[in-house]
Amino acid sequence: SQQGEEDPQALSIQEGENATMNCSYKTSINNLQWYRQNSGRGLVHLILIRSNEREKHSGRLRVTLDTSKKSSSLLITASRAADTASYFCATDNQGGKLIFGQGTELSVKP
Amino acid sequence: NAGVTQTPKFQVLKTGQSMTLQCAQDMNHEYMSWYRQDPGMGLRLIHYSVGAGITDQGEVPNGYNVSRSTTEDFPLRLLSAAPSQTSVYFCASTPPSSGTDTQYFGPGTRLTVL
Numbered sequence: 001s002q003q004g005e006e007d008p009q010a011l012s013i014q015e016g017e018n019a020t021m022n023c024s025y026k027t028s029i030n031n032l033q034w035y036r037q038n039s040g041r042g043l044v045h046l047i048l049i050r051s052n053e054r055e056k057h058s059g060r061l062r063v064t065l066d067t068s069k070k071s072s073s074l075l076i077t078a079s080r081a082a083d084t085a086s087y088f089c090a091t092d093n094q095g096g097k098l099i100f101g102q103g104t105e106l107s108v109k110p
Numbered sequence: 111n112a113g114v115t116q117t118p119k120f121q122v123l124k125t126g127q128s129m130t131l132q133c134a135q136d137m138n139h140e141y142m143s144w145y146r147q148d149p150g151m152g153l154r155l156i157h158y159s160v161g162a163g164i165t166d167q168g169e170v171p172n173g174y175n176v177s178r179s180t181t182e183d184f185p186l187r188l189l190s191a192a193p194s195q196t197s198v199y200f201c202a203s204t205p206p207s208s209g210t211d212t213q214y215f216g217p218g219t220r221l222t223v224l
Binding site for chain 2 (some may be wrong): 031033035041042043044045048088090092097098099100101102103
Protein backbone atom coordinates (compact mmCIF):
# COMPACT_ATOMS: atom_id res chain seq x y z
CA SER A 1 0.00 0.00 0.00
CA GLN A 2 1.11 3.58 -0.62
CA GLN A 3 2.76 5.28 2.32
CA GLY A 4 2.34 8.84 1.08
CA GLU A 5 -0.88 10.42 -0.02
CA GLU A 6 -0.55 13.68 -1.89
CA ASP A 7 -2.96 16.52 -2.19
CA PRO A 8 -4.03 17.96 -4.52
CA GLN A 9 -3.70 15.41 -7.33
CA ALA A 10 -3.53 18.27 -9.82
CA LEU A 11 -2.78 21.98 -9.47
CA SER A 12 -2.92 24.70 -12.13
CA ILE A 13 -1.54 28.17 -11.44
CA GLN A 14 -0.21 31.23 -13.26
CA GLU A 15 3.47 32.10 -13.51
CA GLY A 16 4.61 34.07 -10.50
CA GLU A 17 2.12 32.48 -8.11
CA ASN A 18 3.13 30.15 -5.31
CA ALA A 19 2.36 26.43 -5.47
CA THR A 20 1.74 24.34 -2.37
CA MET A 21 1.57 20.57 -2.35
CA ASN A 22 0.86 18.40 0.64
CA CYS A 23 1.88 14.89 1.59
CA SER A 24 0.52 12.72 4.39
CA TYR A 25 1.97 9.43 5.51
CA LYS A 26 1.03 6.62 7.83
CA THR A 27 4.02 5.33 9.81
CA SER A 28 7.07 6.74 11.55
CA ILE A 29 9.79 7.91 9.19
CA ASN A 30 13.52 8.54 9.15
CA ASN A 31 13.23 11.16 6.45
CA LEU A 32 10.90 12.50 3.80
CA GLN A 33 12.01 13.46 0.32
CA TRP A 34 10.48 15.36 -2.57
CA TYR A 35 11.15 14.52 -6.21
CA ARG A 36 10.18 16.11 -9.52
CA GLN A 37 9.36 14.24 -12.70
CA ASN A 38 9.09 15.96 -16.04
CA SER A 39 6.86 14.25 -18.56
CA GLY A 40 8.44 11.07 -19.92
CA ARG A 41 11.56 11.41 -17.80
CA GLY A 42 13.03 9.90 -14.63
CA LEU A 43 12.66 11.43 -11.20
CA VAL A 44 14.97 14.14 -9.93
CA HIS A 45 15.68 14.59 -6.23
CA LEU A 46 14.68 18.04 -4.93
CA ILE A 47 15.06 18.09 -1.17
CA LEU A 48 15.27 15.83 1.88
CA ILE A 49 14.03 16.64 5.36
CA ARG A 50 14.88 14.44 8.32
CA SER A 51 12.42 13.46 11.03
CA ASN A 52 14.07 15.80 13.56
CA GLU A 53 13.79 18.82 11.23
CA ARG A 54 10.73 21.03 10.86
CA GLU A 55 11.57 23.21 7.89
CA LYS A 56 14.09 23.28 5.09
CA HIS A 57 14.79 25.65 2.20
CA SER A 58 16.48 25.18 -1.13
CA GLY A 59 16.29 28.10 -3.55
CA ARG A 60 12.59 28.69 -4.29
CA LEU A 61 11.60 25.50 -2.47
CA ARG A 62 10.42 25.36 1.12
CA VAL A 63 9.56 22.08 2.79
CA THR A 64 7.92 21.66 6.17
CA LEU A 65 7.47 18.51 8.19
CA ASP A 66 5.01 17.93 11.02
CA THR A 67 5.70 14.49 12.47
CA SER A 68 2.83 14.80 14.96
CA LYS A 69 0.39 15.13 12.06
CA LYS A 70 2.44 12.84 9.80
CA SER A 71 2.39 15.42 7.05
CA SER A 72 4.69 17.51 4.91
CA SER A 73 4.24 20.35 2.48
CA LEU A 74 6.27 21.58 -0.47
CA LEU A 75 6.03 25.25 -1.38
CA ILE A 76 7.38 26.53 -4.68
CA THR A 77 7.55 30.31 -4.66
CA ALA A 78 7.34 32.56 -7.72
CA SER A 79 6.58 29.62 -9.98
CA ARG A 80 7.80 29.46 -13.58
CA ALA A 81 6.51 27.60 -16.60
CA ALA A 82 9.58 25.35 -16.28
CA ASP A 83 8.25 24.15 -12.90
CA THR A 84 5.49 22.29 -14.76
CA ALA A 85 5.98 18.66 -13.73
CA SER A 86 4.74 15.97 -11.37
CA TYR A 87 5.95 16.18 -7.79
CA PHE A 88 6.25 13.17 -5.52
CA CYS A 89 6.90 12.78 -1.84
CA ALA A 90 8.73 9.69 -0.64
CA THR A 91 9.26 8.40 2.87
CA ASP A 92 12.05 6.32 4.31
CA ASN A 93 10.42 4.50 7.19
CA GLN A 94 12.81 1.60 7.48
CA GLY A 95 16.23 0.91 6.13
CA GLY A 96 16.30 0.07 2.47
CA LYS A 97 12.81 1.04 1.42
CA LEU A 98 11.69 4.36 0.00
CA ILE A 99 7.93 4.53 -0.48
CA PHE A 100 6.46 7.07 -2.91
CA GLY A 101 3.16 8.88 -2.94
CA GLN A 102 0.93 9.13 -5.97
CA GLY A 103 2.13 12.59 -6.93
CA THR A 104 0.77 16.03 -7.68
CA GLU A 105 0.65 17.25 -11.29
CA LEU A 106 1.59 20.91 -11.36
CA SER A 107 0.83 23.04 -14.39
CA VAL A 108 2.24 26.57 -14.47
CA LYS A 109 0.73 28.71 -17.20
CA PRO A 110 2.79 31.53 -18.71
CA ASN B 111 29.96 9.76 -15.34
CA ALA B 112 27.04 8.38 -17.31
CA GLY B 113 24.94 8.18 -14.13
CA VAL B 114 22.22 5.53 -14.09
CA THR B 115 21.58 3.91 -17.45
CA GLN B 116 18.74 1.62 -18.42
CA THR B 117 18.21 -0.53 -21.47
CA PRO B 118 16.09 -0.95 -23.45
CA LYS B 119 14.07 2.29 -23.55
CA PHE B 120 11.04 0.53 -24.99
CA GLN B 121 10.02 -3.13 -25.14
CA VAL B 122 6.97 -5.05 -26.30
CA LEU B 123 6.52 -8.62 -25.09
CA LYS B 124 3.93 -11.29 -25.56
CA THR B 125 2.32 -12.92 -22.55
CA GLY B 126 4.56 -15.66 -21.19
CA GLN B 127 7.80 -14.34 -22.62
CA SER B 128 10.71 -13.60 -20.34
CA MET B 129 13.18 -10.77 -20.52
CA THR B 130 15.76 -8.86 -18.52
CA LEU B 131 15.74 -5.12 -17.98
CA GLN B 132 19.26 -3.82 -17.59
CA CYS B 133 20.37 -1.18 -15.11
CA ALA B 134 23.92 0.06 -14.59
CA GLN B 135 25.54 2.89 -12.68
CA ASP B 136 29.12 4.12 -12.75
CA MET B 137 29.06 6.13 -9.52
CA ASN B 138 30.09 3.32 -7.13
CA HIS B 139 26.69 3.48 -5.46
CA GLU B 140 25.92 0.71 -3.01
CA TYR B 141 22.14 1.00 -2.89
CA MET B 142 20.14 0.22 -6.02
CA SER B 143 16.45 -0.30 -6.51
CA TRP B 144 13.77 -1.02 -9.08
CA TYR B 145 10.39 0.69 -9.24
CA ARG B 146 7.40 0.44 -11.49
CA GLN B 147 5.23 3.43 -12.27
CA ASP B 148 1.61 2.99 -13.29
CA PRO B 149 -0.87 5.79 -14.01
CA GLY B 150 -2.35 7.12 -10.79
CA MET B 151 -0.23 4.79 -8.66
CA GLY B 152 3.01 6.69 -8.21
CA LEU B 153 6.14 4.55 -7.95
CA ARG B 154 6.10 1.19 -6.26
CA LEU B 155 9.24 -0.56 -5.06
CA ILE B 156 9.84 -3.97 -6.67
CA HIS B 157 13.24 -5.08 -5.34
CA TYR B 158 16.26 -3.38 -3.89
CA SER B 159 19.88 -4.12 -3.04
CA VAL B 160 22.12 -2.60 -0.37
CA GLY B 161 25.28 -3.96 -1.98
CA ALA B 162 26.75 -6.66 -4.20
CA GLY B 163 25.36 -10.06 -3.29
CA ILE B 164 22.49 -8.66 -1.20
CA THR B 165 18.94 -8.20 -2.47
CA ASP B 166 15.54 -7.87 -0.82
CA GLN B 167 11.91 -7.55 -1.77
CA GLY B 168 9.93 -4.35 -2.00
CA GLU B 169 6.18 -3.78 -2.17
CA VAL B 170 5.44 -5.64 -5.40
CA PRO B 171 8.07 -8.36 -5.97
CA ASN B 172 5.90 -11.11 -7.46
CA GLY B 173 6.81 -12.03 -11.02
CA TYR B 174 10.25 -10.40 -10.85
CA ASN B 175 13.72 -11.63 -9.95
CA VAL B 176 16.89 -9.68 -9.31
CA SER B 177 20.54 -10.39 -8.66
CA ARG B 178 23.47 -8.17 -7.77
CA SER B 179 26.74 -9.81 -8.73
CA THR B 180 28.60 -6.50 -9.12
CA THR B 181 28.28 -3.03 -7.63
CA GLU B 182 27.58 -1.55 -11.05
CA ASP B 183 24.78 -3.75 -12.38
CA PHE B 184 21.32 -4.60 -11.07
CA PRO B 185 19.24 -6.43 -13.71
CA LEU B 186 15.52 -7.08 -13.30
CA ARG B 187 14.15 -10.29 -14.77
CA LEU B 188 10.55 -10.87 -15.76
CA LEU B 189 10.07 -14.62 -15.57
CA SER B 190 6.81 -14.99 -17.51
CA ALA B 191 5.43 -11.65 -18.63
CA ALA B 192 1.79 -10.82 -17.95
CA PRO B 193 -0.33 -7.87 -19.17
CA SER B 194 -0.42 -6.63 -15.55
CA GLN B 195 3.31 -5.97 -15.84
CA THR B 196 2.77 -3.34 -18.50
CA SER B 197 4.34 -0.31 -16.88
CA VAL B 198 7.26 2.07 -16.88
CA TYR B 199 10.22 0.69 -14.93
CA PHE B 200 12.76 2.90 -13.20
CA CYS B 201 16.07 1.94 -11.70
CA ALA B 202 17.67 4.12 -9.03
CA SER B 203 20.88 4.23 -7.03
CA THR B 204 22.14 6.02 -3.94
CA PRO B 205 25.67 7.05 -2.89
CA PRO B 206 27.58 4.92 -0.35
CA SER B 207 26.52 5.10 3.28
CA SER B 208 23.49 7.19 2.35
CA GLY B 209 20.79 4.55 2.70
CA THR B 210 17.87 5.72 0.64
CA ASP B 211 18.88 9.39 0.70
CA THR B 212 18.94 11.22 -2.62
CA GLN B 213 18.23 8.49 -5.14
CA TYR B 214 19.46 9.01 -8.69
CA PHE B 215 17.01 7.70 -11.26
CA GLY B 216 17.58 6.27 -14.70
CA PRO B 217 15.47 7.40 -17.69
CA GLY B 218 13.12 4.41 -17.48
CA THR B 219 12.04 1.45 -19.62
CA ARG B 220 8.54 1.49 -21.05
CA LEU B 221 7.28 -2.10 -21.20
CA THR B 222 4.12 -3.29 -22.90
CA VAL B 223 2.93 -6.87 -22.49
CA LEU B 224 0.36 -8.00 -25.03
